[in-house]
Amino acid sequence: xxxxxxxxxxxxxxxxxxxxxxxxxxxxxxxxxxxxxxxxxxxxxxxxxxxxxxxxxxxxxxxxxxxxxxxxxxxxxxxxxxxxxxxxxxxxxxxxxxxxxxxxxxxxxxxxxxxxxxxxxxxxxxxxxxxxxxxxxxxxxxxxxxxxxxxxxxxxxxxxxxxxxxxxxxxxxxxxxxxxxxxxxxxxxxxxxxxxxxxxxxxxxxxxxxxxxxxxxxxxxxxxxxxxxxxxxxxxxxxxxxxxxxxxxxx
Numbered sequence: 001x002x003x004x005x006x007x008x009x010x011x012x013x014x015x016x017x018x019x020x021x022x023x024x025x026x027x028x029x030x031x032x033x034x035x036x037x038x039x040x041x042x043x044x045x046x047x048x049x050x051x052x053x054x055x056x057x058x059x060x061x062x063x064x065x066x067x068x069x070x071x072x073x074x075x076x077x078x079x080x081x082x083x084x085x086x087x088x089x090x091x092x093x094x095x096x097x098x099x100x101x102x103x104x105x106x107x108x109x110x111x112x113x114x115x116x117x118x119x120x121x122x123x124x125x126x127x128x129x130x131x132x133x134x135x136x137x138x139x140x141x142x143x144x145x146x147x148x149x150x151x152x153x154x155x156x157x158x159x160x161x162x163x164x165x166x167x168x169x170x171x172x173x174x175x176x177x178x179x180x181x182x183x184x185x186x187x188x189x190x191x192x193x194x195x196x197x198x199x200x201x202x203x204x205x206x207x208x209x210x211x212x213x214x215x216x217x218x219x220x221x222x223x224x225x226x227x228x229x230x231x232x233x234x235x236x237x238x239x240x241x242x243x244x245x246x247x248x249x250x251x
Contacts, residue, residue: 016044018063026132033067058142064135084190085172101196115149197242204238
């Protein structure tokens with residue numbers, strides 16, 4: 001367990017979803033900012049768009065409660081805060097012969113294969129500001145799904161799930177402090193340095209249409225920027241693909 005109250009962790013054996021556990025505590029007022037709930041395995045883990053997240057024993061499944069003082073339109077920036085924190089944690093244990101990238105909006109890839117994903121869920125107060133926000137993180141360590149990457153296979157030396165958990169939570173606290181004190185700009189800069197597919201051809205699939213263009217980065221709120229048929233477009237949602245060998249979707 002991390003050694004600060006901010007990084008306190010409740011560890012559960014099996015639960016349907018750590019997101020639901022944290023939400024229940026937040027809704028009843030029983031949880032202060034900083035609480036994290038970890039499960040050894042989940043039976044109903046989920047990712048973006050309600051997709052099922054396969055969650056067997058041997059990986060990291062954790063949800064963190066934050067109470068940022070911000071408008072709803074700024075809440076999405078925290079997905080990138082979590083991504084750069086998670087990236088730092090992976091860098092600290094990964095053999096340098098592997099290549100890690102960050103894929104918009106919420107995935108960490110190693111050599112093009114998904115190793116981790118992030119899920120943001122939030123609740124607003126009556127003034128339209130964020131009441132609380134939950135960052136859910138799943139990291140493949142010892143039991144990656146077929147076609148995905150696992151930390152155990154790319155490590156410099158043996159790493160335990162809880163050791164990696166504490167590295168990640170420490171880096172998350174650091175980047176959350178940066179975001180609160182300096183805004184999104186340094187987070188955006190750090191993310192772009194590791195962006196998967198930057199300036200490459202891509203497809204972004206929406207429920208009713210697929211666009212083809214060139215990935216040009218992210219804006220000041222984390223929305224994807226793409227040049228589509230000579231026009232700069234902004235996307236706040238969608239599934240991004242860069243080729244037939246793109247990463248396996250584990251969420």
